Amino acid sequence: MTLREGRGLARHTVTAMLFLACAVVFGGGGSPNPATEIILQLAFVACALGWLWLPTPDGRILMPRSRRFWWICALVLALPLLQLVPLPPAIWTALSGNEDRAAALALVGRENRWQPLTHSPARTLASLLAIVPALFAFFTSAALDAKGRRALAATIAALVLAAALLGAVQVSMGPDGPYLYAQNNRTLTGFQANRNAAADVFLIGMAAGAAFAAPWLAGGVERNGRRPGLLADRRAAAVALAGFVVLLLFATLFTASRTGIALLPLVLIGVCAIVWPALREFGRWRWVPPFAALAAVPAIALAALPGGNTALGTVAERFVFADDARRELWRDAWFAVQHNWPLGVGVGGAQPALLAAERLEVLQPLVPNRVHNDYVELALEGGLPGLLLLVAIAGILAYSLWRSWRDRPDERSLTSFGAVAILIVALHSFVDYPLRSMALACLVGTGAGLLIGTPLRLAHNEPSA
Secondary structure, eight states: HHHHHHHHHHHHHHHHHHHHHEEEEEEHHHHHOOHHHHHHHHHHHHHHHHHHHSSSSSSSOOOOHHHHHHHHHHHHHHHHHHTSEOOHHHHTTTTTHHHHHOOOOOOOOTSSSSEEEOOOOHHHHHHHHHHHHHHHHHHHHHHHHHHHHHHHHHHHHHHHHHHHHHHHHHHGGGGOOOSSSOOOOOSSSSSSHHHHHHHHHHHHHHHHHHHHHHHHHHOOOOOOOBBOOOHHHHHHHHHHHHHHHHHHHHHHHHHHHHHHHHHHHHHHHHHHHHHHHHHHHGGGGGHHHHHHHHHHHHHHHHTTTTTTTSHHHHHHHHHOOOOOOOHHHHHHHHHHHTTTTTTTTTTHHHHHHHHHHHHHHGGOOOOOOOSSSHHHHHHHHHHHHHHHHHHHHHHHHHHHHHHHHHOOGGGGHHHHHHHHHHHHHHTTTTTTGGGHHHHHHHHHHHHHHHOOOGGGGGTSOOOOO
């Protein structure tokens, strides 16, 4: 790679890092906070224009080389785009699940007009626009070379560390702390509006820190043209990573997110897996991190049990599921899914459908905003086509993970980080809606790009796949 090519790639890397920083800081408010989401949308436009304005040395636009990237983008956009296409009345009225809709429109004399598949076109269009920044994060991480992707991992780790430090101030000051959003759980949330999204960000940050530190642990990062190669330097990197992980572990605990805390052991195992190849040179000391990871969570749980009035004791008290309203919400959502099967109500239309399906015996003053299970919500909004698209995307990502692990052994720490980031959100989606946070959606997009990306040095020699 020439100096000119390196500078060109560096500018693209900085653009991707700036966008990722804006996504993490301003993308955590969700739909109740449109002002910060508008900031993120404007940042996306600026960064996308900047990316297009910075061509490669041969005059082309830097973009992913793999067809799998474009297939995933097409599948993600297909559902809302198809749901927005107007259909003649002879077609949409004949489709299963539209009987009530046709009857309601007949009351105002509009049953013979063209209508899209979605019941809420404005909500579907808004959801489509909200997808685009996450796809841009996917685009940038898939287009950059290994050095650029490692810089993205470092950016995520630094941003999550800043969020944890902000969260420490929030916890120390209590309800009067510097929270970014009014709709807040008043626990440690950092840049996010709720505890669950904050926990996922901290968990992803652990894996990002491990991916960035892995080359340092192996003594493979050049400084001033020389490789450290000293065991002392690698031990310093190991101590720094351990402190970083412990800090984020406590930050996750103080979010009081039950699922986030339950995912801690899995993420700690993932962190150990990311750095394990680099730890083999440490001899018998390499076993310390795995055993410490296995012992950390039970030790903290035991410390929290007797402290009913402490912060950790308050966290422990949340693990009482008797008053969890999710089960009733899932029953209503499942009824709505069956009533609108197989095409669904349209992307973004879950809330009106939930209101219509809510039973009187569980009626509450608070309006249900989400299903609190993204898979059931996808079945409600996208029906059978949405579930089939999800299976197809998951299959492409799984194949990409295998290809990346086989073809890019030097980047396995980044590949593992991308897989861990996707797995965290995929598991949390069974009981919540993490992808509705644009910050988390962009982090997942970045993780997916780490599985897809093709090294530029192979771009002209290796066929796309």
